Amino acid sequence: MKKLNLKAAGRVAAILATSSMMATLGNLVGVSQTQAGADPATASAYVGVGSDTIQDLFDAYSGANPYPASSATQYYTPLHGSAASGNKTISSWDAIPAGGSASAPGCIVAKYGGGSFDRPNGSGNGIAALSHAIDSTPWFNPSLPASCTGNTAPGGNVSGQIDFARSSRGPKAGTSPCTAAAASCLSFIPFARDAVSFAYFDHGLNEIATLTTAQLQQLYSNTTTGSITLANGNIVKACITQQGSGTTGFWETALGITDATAQAASAASGCTANPSLLEENGANQFYTFASTLPAGQDAVVDFSVGSWISQANGAALDRSATARANFVDMGAIDALGKPYTGTAPNEAPNTTFYNSTTYGRNLQVVVQTSRLGTFGDAGLKSLFLGASAAVCSASAQTTAAKFGFDSTLVGGTCGTAVTANLYS
Amino acid sequence: MKFKPRGIAAKFAAATAITVGGLAMFGVPAMAGTSSGNATILDPASNKPLNTGGSTTTWTIGLPPQAHCTKDTATNAYHVYSYIVPASVNPNTLSFTSTGPTDPTLNPLDYPLVDTFGSPYIAANTAPNTGQVIQIPQFNWAAFSIDARGTTASLPAGTYNVGIACATGAGVEDVFWNVQKTFTAAASDPAGETWTAANPTTSVPETPTAILLPLSFIAIIGVGGGMIVLRRRRNIEAPIAV
Numbered sequence: 001m002k003k004l005n006l007k008a009a010g011r012v013a014a015i016l017a018t019s020s021m022m023a024t025l026g027n028l029v030g031v032s033q034t035q036a037g038a039d040p041a042t043a044s045a046y047v048g049v050g051s052d053t054i055q056d057l058f059d060a061y062s063g064a065n066p067y068p069a070s071s072a073t074q075y076y077t078p079l080h081g082s083a084a085s086g087n088k089t090i091s092s093w094d095a096i097p098a099g100g101s102a103s104a105p106g107c108i109v110a111k112y113g114g115g116s117f118d119r120p121n122g123s124g125n126g127i128a129a130l131s132h133a134i135d136s137t138p139w140f141n142p143s144l145p146a147s148c149t150g151n152t153a154p155g156g157n158v159s160g161q162i163d164f165a166r167s168s169r170g171p172k173a174g175t176s177p178c179t180a181a182a183a184s185c186l187s188f189i190p191f192a193r194d195a196v197s198f199a200y201f202d203h204g205l206n207e208i209a210t211l212t213t214a215q216l217q218q219l220y221s222n223t224t225t226g227s228i229t230l231a232n233g234n235i236v237k238a239c240i241t242q243q244g245s246g247t248t249g250f251w252e253t254a255l256g257i258t259d260a261t262a263q264a265a266s267a268a269s270g271c272t273a274n275p276s277l278l279e280e281n282g283a284n285q286f287y288t289f290a291s292t293l294p295a296g297q298d299a300v301v302d303f304s305v306g307s308w309i310s311q312a313n314g315a316a317l318d319r320s321a322t323a324r325a326n327f328v329d330m331g332a333i334d335a336l337g338k339p340y341t342g343t344a345p346n347e348a349p350n351t352t353f354y355n356s357t358t359y360g361r362n363l364q365v366v367v368q369t370s371r372l373g374t375f376g377d378a379g380l381k382s383l384f385l386g387a388s389a390a391v392c393s394a395s396a397q398t399t400a401a402k403f404g405f406d407s408t409l410v411g412g413t414c415g416t417a418v419t420a421n422l423y424s
Numbered sequence: 425m426k427f428k429p430r431g432i433a434a435k436f437a438a439a440t441a442i443t444v445g446g447l448a449m450f451g452v453p454a455m456a457g458t459s460s461g462n463a464t465i466l467d468p469a470s471n472k473p474l475n476t477g478g479s480t481t482t483w484t485i486g487l488p489p490q491a492h493c494t495k496d497t498a499t500n501a502y503h504v505y506s507y508i509v510p511a512s513v514n515p516n517t518l519s520f521t522s523t524g525p526t527d528p529t530l531n532p533l534d535y536p537l538v539d540t541f542g543s544p545y546i547a548a549n550t551a552p553n554t555g556q557v558i559q560i561p562q563f564n565w566a567a568f569s570i571d572a573r574g575t576t577a578s579l580p581a582g583t584y585n586v587g588i589a590c591a592t593g594a595g596v597e598d599v600f601w602n603v604q605k606t607f608t609a610a611a612s613d614p615a616g617e618t619w620t621a622a623n624p625t626t627s628v629p630e631t632p633t634a635i636l637l638p639l640s641f642i643a644i645i646g647v648g649g650g651m652i653v654l655r656r657r658r659n660i661e662a663p664i665a666v
Binding site: 161 | 544
């Protein structure tokens with residue numbers, strides 16, 4: 001035994017000595033000191049959160065698969081900045097993860113080494129979380145039950161964890177432009193165009209395929225029953241999507257109705273709680289309510305046209321297949337016509353509808369204004385700022401079009417920032 | 425021999441006490457950041473100290489081994505920042521916001537460092553739990569110039585404190601690692617200035633390794649050799665089994 005132990009010890013010593021020599025040699029020639037040049041792209045990617053409406057498009061922009069694994073899986077060319085600014089890419093956290101819901105979107109760790117916080121769900125959440133990331137105050141989603149560390153007041157640590165917010169709306173009215181110090185300003189940067197109309201269920205009768213603005217205003221103003229009665233005696237019930245959603249806010253603004261009123265009407269109709277937690281752009285969840293209505297009772301809900309098209313065409317995560325199969329469709333407003341043309345999988349925007357100053361809207365990226373300044377962040381600017389930004393490139397605009405968003409109508413303003421205060 | 429380490433420890437403790445006492449006497453604010461050692465300007469290609477350069481020279485900052493913030497980002501919201509401030513600004517008086525460093529005098533020449541791709545190094549995350557400072561990027565001075573030419577920021581000739589600092593979620597400085605750089609006018613440089621770094625003569629990260637590895641090699645050879653000699657002696661002395 002001793003003989004064997006001594007031999008083993010000698011071998012170990014020899015191996016260690018050889019390793020030590022090689023390490024020393026490596027040290028001398030600098031091999032072990034060379035820094036890696038290809039860390040994961042996520043290590044330097046800019047992190048975004050927010051809007052549900054454009055979450056799938058930004059999945060595509062980040063190089064992720066925006067559709068559940070299937071034969072329809074498609075990857076897109078990731079959005080990346082210029083070579084001079086480091087070819088920086090983006091990481092985009094969905095508003096609602098696949099299999100999740102607006103009432104339980106869960107929590108995220110946005111960057112390596114960062115803390116856990118509520119997943120921002122919607123444009124309003126995204127802009128608020130970004131604002132907290134800038135002014136280094138804790139953030140949590142007050143609409144949700146506690147689910148993450150830091151979910152309850154004062155909230156989780158988001159400082160430095162979010163670089164941009166996805167937004168399906170511009171700054172709130174009266175908050176633009178920002179006149180405060182640049183550090184406390186946000187910049188809203190449009191990059192594509194969408195429209196909002198209503199999705200409807202009328203038992204396949206097409207009796208509410210077209211509604212007027214006046215009818216919709218009456219419907220969402222009725223806080224007593226949350227409904228209107230048509231000339232034929234049928235009843236139409238109002239559903240509003242979750243509070244804080246950019247689509248929700250835009251719809252309410254288009255109709256000239258306050259959020260409180262719309263939320264009350266939707267609750268009065270029996271469609272949602274108050275405030276609503278109805279997931280936007282998920283017609284299946286809307287149909288869960290609508291399918292319970294007896295003959296003679298119909299329902300409508302606000303819906304992004306681009307999201308509708310992208311789901312029907314199979315570009316985005318389809319949260320509306322069951323509803324579409326059961327006669328849920330997008331409705332026309334006034335004389336604008338049906339908001340999309342063609343049939344799935346080749347639906348396309350109705351440019352007349354998208355051009356509407358009332359129902360058409362620009363989609364935005366929101367960033368801290370100071371990061372766009374002269375002494376700003378070259379990578380972020382290369383991705384989002386100005387007509388030559390990556391998000392305004394022909395490639396990125398083609399991808400946007402595949403997700404139902406009209407890129408040409410916004411051409412003149414793509415990449416042009418408008419400032420507003422934090423939390424706007 | 426046994427008592428020597430204790431003697432060194434006692435001397436170190438006494439020196440520390442004198443230093444701390446001295447700082448207190450000179451009125452360093454209670455909330456001031458604490459130096460956690462020297463920073464070293466390094467050539468990223470060789471990881472060796474880099475003492476001179478121009479505005480387009482690529483460099484990075486070396487910190488002592490296992491340099492870390494007092495607490496981490498994930499649980500305690502501490503972050504890592506970079507800074508360049510005039511030599512007249514004591515780096516222990518800095519605080520940090522989402523735009524970089526600032527000091528009580530609001531010196532307009534307080535800046536974050538800018539990496540070689542034009543992005544300021546601000547509010548970086550630490551490693552989880554340990555609070556270790558990780559992934560310090562490569563920098564150059566292309567975003568600055570002696571006379572704010574073009575779109576560059578003004579960085580007049582002179583001596584500056586340059587370094588890495590940790591700060592709490594509220595931006596209060598925690599610990600920092602500092603080195604001084606002196607900028608001198610140079611018409612041939614695109615930014616109109618070149619620099620020299622007052623790198624420390626020791627504590628470069630790779631130095632301990634360069635010393636320890638050869639020493640460990642010698643030690644292992646010594647132990648291995650000793651064991652072989654021992655075995656041979658035992659073989660000679662052992663009675664022959666029958």
